[in-house]
Amino acid sequence: MLFRILKNSFLKRPKAVFLVFLSIAMGAAVATAFLGIAGEVSHKMALELRSYGANILLEPSAVEGGGFLREEDLPKIKTVFWKYNITGFTPYLFGIAEFSAGGKKERGVVSGTWFARQLEVPGEDPSVQGIKGIAPWWEVEGRWPEAADESIVGAALAKRLNVVPGGDVTTTVRGRTQQLRIVGVVTTGGYEEEQLFAPLVTVQSLLQQQGKISRVLVSALTVPMDDFGKKDPATMSKDEYEKWYCTAYVTSVAKNVEEVMAGSRAKPIWQIASAEGALLKKLNSVMLLLTVLALGASATAVSTSLMASMAERSPEIALMKAVGADRLQISAIFVGETLIISVAGGIVGYLLGDQLAGIISRTVFNSPISSPLWLFPTAIISAFAVAIAGSVAPLRRALLIEPVRVLKG
Amino acid sequence: MVSAIIETSGLTRNYGDICALKPIDLIVPEGEWLSVMGHSGSGKSTLMNLVGGLDRPSNGSLRVGGEDLLALSEDGLARFRREFVGIIFQQHHLVPYLTAVENVMLAQYFHSVPDEAEARSALERVGLGHRLKNRPGELSGGEQQRVCIARAIINSPKLLLGDEPTGNLDHKSTVMVMELLKELRAEERFTVIMVTHNQEVAAWGDRTIYLDDGVLVREERMKS
Numbered sequence: 064m065l066f067r068i069l070k071n072s073f074l075k076r077p078k079a080v081f082l083v084f085l086s087i088a089m090g091a092a093v094a095t096a097f098l099g100i101a102g103e104v105s106h107k108m109a110l111e112l113r114s115y116g117a118n119i120l121l122e123p124s125a126v127e128g129g130g131f132l133r134e135e136d137l138p139k140i141k142t143v144f145w146k147y148n149i150t151g152f153t154p155y156l157f158g159i160a161e162f163s164a165g166g167k168k169e170r171g172v173v174s175g176t177w178f179a180r181q182l183e184v185p186g187e188d189p190s191v192q193g194i195k196g197i198a199p200w201w202e203v204e205g206r207w208p209e210a211a212d213e214s215i216v217g218a219a220l221a222k223r224l225n226v227v228p229g230g231d232v233t234t235t236v237r238g239r240t241q242q243l244r245i246v247g248v249v250t251t252g253g254y255e256e257e258q259l260f261a262p263l264v265t266v267q268s269l270l271q272q273q274g275k276i277s278r279v280l281v282s283a284l285t286v287p288m289d290d291f292g293k294k295d296p297a298t299m300s301k302d303e304y305e306k307w308y309c310t311a312y313v314t315s316v317a318k319n320v321e322e323v324m325a326g327s328r329a330k331p332i333w334q335i336a337s338a339e340g341a342l343l344k345k346l347n348s349v350m351l352l353l354t355v356l357a358l359g360a361s362a363t364a365v366s367t368s369l370m371a372s373m374a375e376r377s378p379e380i381a382l383m384k385a386v387g388a389d390r391l392q393i394s395a396i397f398v399g400e401t402l403i404i405s406v407a408g409g410i411v412g413y414l415l416g417d418q419l420a421g422i423i424s425r426t427v428f429n430s431p432i433s434s435p436l437w438l439f440p441t442a443i444i445s446a447f448a449v450a451i452a453g454s455v456a457p458l459r460r461a462l463l464i465e466p467v468r469v470l471k472g
Numbered sequence: 473m474v475s476a477i478i479e480t481s482g483l484t485r486n487y488g489d490i491c492a493l494k495p496i497d498l499i500v501p502e503g504e505w506l507s508v509m510g511h512s513g514s515g516k517s518t519l520m521n522l523v524g525g526l527d528r529p530s531n532g533s534l535r536v537g538g539e540d541l542l543a544l545s546e547d548g549l550a551r552f553r554r555e556f557v558g559i560i561f562q563q564h565h566l567v568p569y570l571t572a573v574e575n576v577m578l579a580q581y582f583h584s585v586p587d588e589a590e591a592r593s594a595l596e597r598v599g600l601g602h603r604l605k606n607r608p609g610e611l612s613g614g615e616q617q618r619v620c621i622a623r624a625i626i627n628s629p630k631l632l633l634g635d636e637p638t639g640n641l642d643h644k645s646t647v648m649v650m651e652l653l654k655e656l657r658a659e660e661r662f663t664v665i666m667v668t669h670n671q672e673v674a675a676w677g678d679r680t681i682y683l684d685d686g687v688l689v690r691e692e693r694m695k696s
Contacts, residue, residue: 064581075569387554388582389547467527
């Protein structure tokens with residue numbers, strides 16, 4: 064009988080039903096679109112934010128003597144649990160050298176590093192690692208070094224030595240000399256402008272530290288730190304540690320990398336990690352807030368439509384009450400109606416929202432988006448939530464209808 | 473000795489400052505057909521609504537079928553209406569999008585379990601076996617009123633209330649409806665309270681009470 068009442072009620076009032084359906088579908092569509100792109104936006108923004116620079120620093124552990132790390136361990140970074148989150152890394156070997164060019168001499172820091180090194184790791188996809196990948200904001204006037212005797216020089220040092228691309232700098236360390244061809248002048252806005260950068264192997268040879276490195280900068284996609292992420296892993300239970308290890312906090316990724324680099328200590332570069340985390344958290348909050356506002360607007364629209372419909376149906380409700388319907392039975396009819404509409408609205412809303420998310424992603428990020436499966440139940444639940452929230456006031460009004468007043472004469 | 477199905481004492485109903493029903497003491501024996509007469513605004517519908525559990529009195533006591541209606545909650549009154557009372561309205565008040573048989577089943581649904589065969593049988597009893605699938609808009613006034621009667625009796629009520637049930641019908645349809653009610657009452661043995669301002673309709677009852685400005689002014693027993 065309930066089915067007959069609902070079916071006939073729908074067929075008899077298609078316009079009112081359509082308005083409620085439309086409100087619910089729009090709410091579910093906006094929720095689907097926003098939540099769909101929220102995850103994707105976080106990912107895309109996290110990738111964009113990697114241009115801020117590395118967020119993990121690996122240095123020799125003081126416990127191990129604070130000497131050097133081994134270059135041969137570097138490929139292992141691409142084999143760790145969080146390898147797909149590591150977007151790039153580059154090693155450094157620092158030394159103090161005497162630079163001379165055009166009659167000018169100066170003591171300064173020579174840095175050996177990878178610029179764009181093709182890395183082949185058995186069982187893993189080949190990748191290119193080096194400064195070019197993790198410090199895209201470096202501006203090089205000229206070009207990047209390609210040969211062992213080529214180098215780039217920081218803009219401030221270049222100015223003092225009065226060198227330009229094409230010139231040479233003689234680099235001397237404890238009596239060993241290396242002639243380096245300057246192929247670029249680099250501007251970074253930081254301390255790097257005081258250094259000279261040459262291929263790692265060249266500087267290792269100059270410093271007589273073959274196979275050794277001073278530090279590694281790692282750039283990794285991470286999730287914003289929360290209270291749990293900030294806990295000290297040493298105080299965690301086994302389950303907590305497992306959860307922490309399997310969440311891409313900057314601390315857990317750092318720990319992961321540290322494990323494969325013998326004698327290393329990994330530290331998050333907090334100013335980068337915190338800024339990223341705060342930005343992503345704000346972005347997610349904005350998306351969530353927009354979703355809640357959209358659902359609230361839909362619920363209001365549903366409530367308004369149902370209120371109008373309720374006024375039209377008050378004789379019917381009064382009659383049901385007069386023939387003995389109690390509050391539960393009246394509620395079952397109206398909530399049942401709204402829930403059926405909300406299932407249909409949720410399905411249509413999901414399909415619309417999926418398309419909307421695609422349009423937004425293509426417009427804003429220039430890339431397509433694939434909706435995760437969990438969005439479908441989320442759309443249905445959103446539709447239910449809108450339907451229930453929008454039904455509260457109309458249902459309350461229905462339950463307050465007095466048959467005597469409505470059915471009079 | 474027949475027991476009383478309705479007992480009121482000092483039953484009063486006020487709407488703000490207006491006293492629609494002044495204290496009334498009334499006893500209705502089980503199985504009686506009581507007609508309630510009076511002009512518009514005399515309080516007869518108010519009395520019927522109170523007795524049927526559709527409204528609450530302002531003062532006095534009201535027992536119907538042994539139930540103290542003043543003590544019942546909203547849902548308690550709803551239960552009382554579906555289990556004890558059948559109501560026939562002047563305006564029929566049928567659900568427009570349901571067929572005749574579905575309108576009858578609606579009362580069954582709120583009472584217990586809808587039984588289409590039983591609902592059909594009730595409509596056949598009121599002479600509408602050929603109009604089962606018609607919606608109210610496709611029925612004449614007399615036919616709609618008969619659907620309303622079928623709906624009122626489907627749950628075998630102890631008390632049948634009629635609020636000007638023939639008020640919108642022509643003479644022929646009025647006689648048809650009243651004869652039908654008489655037959656049904658003989659079969660079902662329910663008590664009838666019929667509000668009317670038509671003397672001819674009132675005469676179908678066992679007793680008539682007259683209300684004037686909310687006061688019971690006179691009663692008259694009909695000759696059988």
